[in-house]
Amino acid sequence: MDKPVSDIKLACRFYQEPGGWERISSNLSSNGWIKTDRRVVKDELEIESTVESIDGLEILLSLRSRVGFPNVETLKKLLGCLLTDCWYIDIYYCFRNINVESVAKELGLHLNCNEVKRLKLGGSEILLETYPAAGKIIVSQRVSLRDIGCIGKIYSKLLRKILISEVSQH
Amino acid sequence: MSEEYKRSHVFGIDYGTSDFKYGPITIGEVPEVTENRGYFTEKDSVMSRVMGVSRNIVVGKELPLFLESREDVAERLVYPMRNGIVERNDVKAWQVTRELTRYALENFAPSDPDFRGFYVVASLAVVAPRYMYEQLFDIFGELNTERMFVRAATIIPQPLAVAIAHKIPTCVVVESGHGNTQVCPISMYPVRNAVLALNRGGSAANVLTSEILKDTGYGDLAKEEKLVRRVKEQIGLLPRRLEEAIDFARRNPDKVRREIRIEGTRIKIDLGDESWARFLIGEYVFNPGHEIFQSYFKRGMPRPSDVKIGDTYFYGMTDMAEAIIQAAEKCSIELQPHLYSKIILSGGNFNWNTPSGLEGVAVTSDEKIRIMLKERGIENIQATVAREPTYSVWRGCIVYGYAVPYDFRWRWERMEGWLNYA
Numbered sequence: 001m002d003k004p005v006s007d008i009k010l011a012c013r014f015y016q017e018p019g020g021w022e023r024i025s026s027n028l029s030s031n032g033w034i035k036t037d038r039r040v041v042k043d044e045l046e047i048e049s050t051v052e053s054i055d056g057l058e059i060l061l062s063l064r065s066r067v068g069f070p071n072v073e074t075l076k077k078l079l080g081c082l083l084t085d086c087w088y089i090d091i092y093y094c095f096r097n098i099n100v101e102s103v104a105k106e107l108g109l110h111l112n113c114n115e116v117k118r119l120k121l122g123g124s125e126i127l128l129e130t131y132p133a134a135g136k137i138i139v140s141q142r143v144s145l146r147d148i149g150c151i152g153k154i155y156s157k158l159l160r161k162i163l164i165s166e167v168s169q170h
Numbered sequence: 171m172s173e174e175y176k177r178s179h180v181f182g183i184d185y186g187t188s189d190f191k192y193g194p195i196t197i198g199e200v201p202e203v204t205e206n207r208g209y210f211t212e213k214d215s216v217m218s219r220v221m222g223v224s225r226n227i228v229v230g231k232e233l234p235l236f237l238e239s240r241e242d243v244a245e246r247l248v249y250p251m252r253n254g255i256v257e258r259n260d261v262k263a264w265q266v267t268r269e270l271t272r273y274a275l276e277n278f279a280p281s282d283p284d285f286r287g288f289y290v291v292a293s294l295a296v297v298a299p300r301y302m303y304e305q306l307f308d309i310f311g312e313l314n315t316e317r318m319f320v321r322a323a324t325i326i327p328q329p330l331a332v333a334i335a336h337k338i339p340t341c342v343v344v345e346s347g348h349g350n351t352q353v354c355p356i357s358m359y360p361v362r363n364a365v366l367a368l369n370r371g372g373s374a375a376n377v378l379t380s381e382i383l384k385d386t387g388y389g390d391l392a393k394e395e396k397l398v399r400r401v402k403e404q405i406g407l408l409p410r411r412l413e414e415a416i417d418f419a420r421r422n423p424d425k426v427r428r429e430i431r432i433e434g435t436r437i438k439i440d441l442g443d444e445s446w447a448r449f450l451i452g453e454y455v456f457n458p459g460h461e462i463f464q465s466y467f468k469r470g471m472p473r474p475s476d477v478k479i480g481d482t483y484f485y486g487m488t489d490m491a492e493a494i495i496q497a498a499e500k501c502s503i504e505l506q507p508h509l510y511s512k513i514i515l516s517g518g519n520f521n522w523n524t525p526s527g528l529e530g531v532a533v534t535s536d537e538k539i540r541i542m543l544k545e546r547g548i549e550n551i552q553a554t555v556a557r558e559p560t561y562s563v564w565r566g567c568i569v570y571g572y573a574v575p576y577d578f579r580w581r582w583e584r585m586e587g588w589l590n591y592a
Contacts, residue, residue, distance in 0.1 A: 007198020011177065038337070051569040058177065060572060062199060090178070094198040116282035129196070133277045138196045 006163070007094045008063040008070070009050070015087035018056025021049040023085055031081050045070060045078065069163055072155045076148055088144040095139075095162055100132040103162050122153035137162060176576040179321070181288035182567030183274055184328065185267070187251045187295075188348030188373070189518075191564045192274035194288065195572065201564040202277065204230045208266030210246045211236060227269045253350040253369060254295025254328075255479050256302060268309045275319040287314070287321030289576065289588065291567035296327040296345075296354050296365050297482040307589055314591050322588035324571070324580060329354035329365075331566025332516040332556060334573075340505070341512035342494055344539075345563065346455075346519035348372045350484060353497040355509050364500035366493050369484035370458065370474040372519040375402055378454045378463075381471050382447045388439060397432065401439060404430045407532040408452030408522040410541060412460060418531045419446035425527050449532070452522055456538055457489040491542035513539060513553040518560040 012024065025035050028047070033040040038049045044066040052059045063070070063078075082089060104110070109117060109128075117128045124147050129138040139158060143151070177195070184191040186206060193201040208229045228236045237247070250256050250263035257263060275288065290310060294302055303325050310320040326334075329343035333356045345352045351368035355361040376395065379402040383392040391397055405428060409415030419426040426448060429440040441447060453460060458474055467473050474486030488496070498509045513536075520535040533541070536553040543551050556562035580589040 007200070009196070009198060050565075051572045053173070053177070054573055054575060060177075060195075064199075092196045092198075094196060096198070096200065112281060114277075114279060114281050116280045116285075129280055131278055134193070134197075134202050136197055140196065 006069050007096070008065075009092040009094070010047075010061040010063055010082070011090040011092070012059050012061060012082055012086040013088050013090070014057050014059075014085065016057075019085055020052055020056050020059060024049070024059060024061070024082065027085050028081060043074065045074065047078075069159070072152055076151050079143060079148055079151065080145075083143070083145045083148070088142055091141050091143060093139045093159060095137045096135060098135050098137050098162070100130045100135065100137060103137060104130060107158070107161055119158075121157055122150035123147075124150040124154065126154060126158065128158075173576050175286065176289045176322075177572055179285075179288050180568055180571030181275070181278065181290045182564045182571065183271065183290060183292045184331070184563040184567060185251070185254075185292060185294055186328075186347050186563070187249075187254050187350060187371075189560075190270050190274070191561065192277075193564070194278050195568050197278075199558070199561070199565070201561055202274070203560075204270070204273075205233070206251055206266075206270065207233070207247060207249045208269055209233050209236050210248065210262065212246075227265055229266065229269045230273045251349070253297075253367065253477070253479050253482075253484050254352070255298060255482075256305075258299075258301050258305075264305060264309075267306075268312070271306075271309055272313050272316075272319075275313065279317070279319055285318075287318040287591070289571050290320050290323040291571040292323065292325045293328045293331045293563050293567050294325060295350070295367075296329050296352050296360055296362070297367050297480070298327070299480050303585070310589075311591055318591075320591050322576070322590045322592070324574065324586070324588050326567065326570055326586075327354070327360050328352065328563045329516075330356060330360050331563045331570065332514055333566070334570050335562050335566035336514055336554075336556065338512050338514065340508045341514055342498060342509045343514045343516060344490065344494065344520075346371050346515070346517040348518065351490075351493070351517075351519070353493045355497050355501050355505075357501070357505055357508075361501055364497050366488075366497040367482055367484045368474075368488060368493055369477050369486045370455075371517070372399070372402075372455075374458065374474050375406065375451050375455050375519070377471060378466065379406065379451055381466050381469075382441070382444070382450065383439070385447070386441050386444050391437065391439070397437075400432065401430065402451055403521075404428075405439070405441065405448050406451035406522070407448045407525075407528065408456070408535065408538055409449040410531060410533045410537070412449060412453045412457075412462065415449040415531050416446045419449065452532075452538075455490075455519055456535075456542065459487050459489055489542070490539060491546055494539070494543065495546060495548070507550060510543070510548055511550050511552045513551065514556055515539065515553060516556040516559045516562045520555050520559050 028040045033042040040047050046064045048062045050060040119126045127140045180195040190206040191201040191203050208227045248262050250266040310323045313319050332343045343354050349371045353366040355364045376398050380392040380398045427445040477484045515535045524532045536555045539553040540551050578587045580587040
């Protein structure tokens, strides 16, 4: 099995009035991100605008990190910055090249095929989806300004375990 | 059902001739990939009964486990598409297409009471006839009788998916996969009467790689198609200009020579003094008409031929630049400069890199196209290779599904919108 990889998608929802890439990218630019066309870059992170909804109320961003999974503090800062413009953000962490069964065991979960589990972590509801045939686990969470504090807990109690449990098998 | 539900349940399927790519919006940047083929099992045989094989058709990653060492494997193993087209009356091919579609959706359909089906965006070759759209919509409906897999579906041409993924409304998309190449001018919608199709893709370069392996003493390996493909990907180079590259290779043999190992085996491949032939592989993709390839044709290597499938001609030997020019020149004169200024190269057949030490001799696909078009007098060319070109059609499907409102109904006259199954 190849090295595990994580992709992160951010579905950013604006409140009542349309936002869009221009608004997001100019906000990030004023916080030290460098803009090139549909991408912004800062340190090890790169954000790409994937698509905007036709009504302009939502934009889907793709977040990549050169160092594997992004540093949690950096991620929290980024979300804090985005949430000055957005009402809430749905975060999708997708882990691929994963041995789903062994990760589930590590987490103490009994998962059936393609199961969706709703977990409460740090006061926040998390959706954990497992797709053993595709070797993928998707963790998703809705974050508003008051939930940013939970990101650290979710990382240490769930995401880090998924990453470490996989790495230990290689 | 809401817009919010749709956005988180978009599912992209790229029906490539060789590779079938699929997955929901949530899986990030890389779809699942499996070969577009199916194996018809001999369900009534004693061995099948003993082994508990209950399926008529096997598709997906476990297919190789079912292959029998028998001569009739060729009859049982069905590749449903030829140049992106499934023949209308080819029952077995449609059965495989149905099974692959089910396999893709089953792999990701969550066991969740809130799941009400995916919003499926399928992508077909731009030359796919209307009956393929109809049959595919029927398949989605049939699959729903077992379980609600598909809430709504839409189908878009592959080059349009690429343009959508790049958000470029006016461009020429050259989508080159394993089996064929589609050159499609786009001005908001595909300009269908200007589309040009080539009867060659990555598989043609595999054939040449196989001949090179035979010539260099690896004839035993040249029969293994998957191995040949890996060798092509590791040693193949795209020359800026073929004559100059061969001359460079002969003067600097050490810079071009490379030994590769096949992972998990003891096999090592080294073309030695014939390493200049690495440049032939890339050149053949772009310009099979170069006189250097005549010797291969004379020795029996099949020449990419012109074929007619349905109402579409697929040309074998037209070079890439000529194909782009022919397609662009079928559009209005006013549009042509805009088309040349945005050429998007997509598909795995454009994945060529420049290794260090060979800068200026080996080039990437966009650079090659620029040079070829410039030699024909075209100015202001801007060509770009799609980021991870193998997946750009699937990504375009996801972007399209996310953007099109859930209540926008399918219209046959425009071939857009959602066909609802709820």
